Amino acid sequence: MKRFMSVLLGLVMVLSMGGTVLADDGVEINFWSMWNEGEPQATVIAEAAEAFEQETGVHVNIEWKGRDINTLLTASLDSGDAIDIFEDDYNRIGQVYTEWTYDLTEMAEAAGYEGYACFNDQSAAWAGYLNSITEQPQVGGVFYNKAAFEEAGIEAEPATWTEFLDVCAKLKEAGIAPLAQDGAYTNFSFYYHLVRYLGEDGIAALRDNGGWADNEQAVQAAQDIIDLVNAGYLADGAPDEYPASQTKVGLGEAAMVVCANYVTAEVNAAVGEEVNWGLFNYPSVEGGAEPTAAYAGANSLAIASYSEHPQEAFDFIMYLVTGEWDQKMADTASQIPADPSNTAPASLNGTIETLKAADKPMTWCGSLNTHPAWTDMKTLFTELFEGKYEDGAAFCAAMDALY
């Protein structure tokens, strides 16, 4: 028995050594992904890794870490875990992980990589160098169901708040709820509206010093929303529980929703068919400080500063975010291509142009979300859409009370 066991253990040792020898034949890189196995994005990444290995001999080990990858990365990078490429929100890569990110500037130049200037510039501004490559760009705005617009006889997309209200009136007249609004995104919607009046810098000043009720533009911004609610332009039940209200756009019960582009894929999946989507920038307001800024964000890829194979890792990133595989990612996951020369899915028409034109992306609620009262501010924003405030002044007084 002992002899049998020793032979068996010896065999296991030899086999494991053989495995190591085989792995050492080619370069291996480790990729920590923010997706879960089986998700459309994960499927494309896995297929791309296989194709990349066949072409280059470089094997990509992928670990699917899911959306909570941000809870693991700092500790893992700090302890030097075997990570060559990692994937996360470009905000975090640019502001949290900079200590462990590789300077991609030279490799990007050598590869002729361009991507979207707004993300590259922001990455460089945060980290001091290009520390991430955009993989899944996002853009915000007003997404609408073209069929609903056609049914209501609307031919032109609104550019100003007055035009937007006209569109709402026509939609309501046609029996379609103009605007879907889920409670989870009331902060995003109202922040967008505030940006139009005050710009992100103006909001930052209010955030720091208070004085919302004394600021005419803040009061007017809140009043606009109250008027919108009182006019009955919100979908029945809005602000509803995510994703109930946004799904109504896909069902044809509501026409528009203020969100980032992933709303199109979510709604398409919820209703089981491809909705004919349109997108226009959030309307400007009269006398507003910031008439055109659009929200832009991205999931991006970065290389660990201690990677032993940065060039191979970069080559795989390029393989994934440009050309054929990027197009496949855009088509499979219904998202904006990372390569501006590729084509966006029909439901995201216009998004590439919007991102290319964006010089400074608007952030997700900017400086407000680091305020000590941010949680309660979000509640107030939802209450604003629930119609709980008599006028803009009452809302702004409630905001001041949080200071």
Added chain:
Amino acid sequence: MKKNKTLICLFVAPTVLCLLLMYVYPVLRTAVMSFFQVEDLTADLGDWRFNGVDNYIKIFHNTGFITSLRNFLMIWIVGGVITLALALLMAVILTSGIRFQGFFRAAIYLPNVVSAVALATMWVQYIFNYDYGLLNQLVTILGFEKIRWLGTDAKLWAMIAAYIYGSIGYYMLIYISGIEGIPGDLYEAATIDGATKKIQFFRITLPLLRGIIKTTITFWTINAATFYLWSKLFSPVQTEGSTIVPVVYLYDTVFGGKGVVTRDAGAGAAVGVVLTLIIIAVYLVTERLLRSSDLEY
């Protein structure tokens, strides 16, 4: 058998070492960290900067934390009273010899077998849904206007109601085991002496369940203090004031939230310490108020 101290130590050592490494060390580290300015959870000790009680001042000046504590209190007190009272009531009924008690026990315990994710999804999407949810269907049939069950005013209560539904069975089983441990002779003697069921409950069952009640209060306190999953499921996109609880606040503070990249492990540690102190305080108070019965049976 002759005691061999070396051997005893050797056998005990692995367990003691594991306990020290996996429990005592993290607890002590968290307690110490709460007095330091630390950005990353895994930052080296050299990067920690002592800042006294600033982390505690910071969290108690953050309205998000205060709101989370208020929500925790509602879950703990209102949810606790309803859950434990209903669980006890059902335990008493199901040990009184009613028919089909096996079926009822299984049916009431069933929500504990179902995943909390599935359970919360059912409540959010199918019971509280504004357009076609069960509750609004009933409201409409009764001729009233639909109610926004998951609006800012009602969402906390909706979440507590769903959580109670998912918790009663667990506490009911604990009470049932306690009641079944009480000798039947006591009830027989009481019945012969003319005691009604009500008197038997208040004079026999409740006093003899004192230890069990203390245990369930401690369990409920721990569950309420570490409440996390249900809050996340009722606010799946980002943290909301109506459902925020201390652990969610802690998570957001340590790891950042949607659109938030700032992190503060020191403040997160302070939240953890405050929660621990709450649990200890509740344990000590219940220990004092509900002394275990000195009756032997």
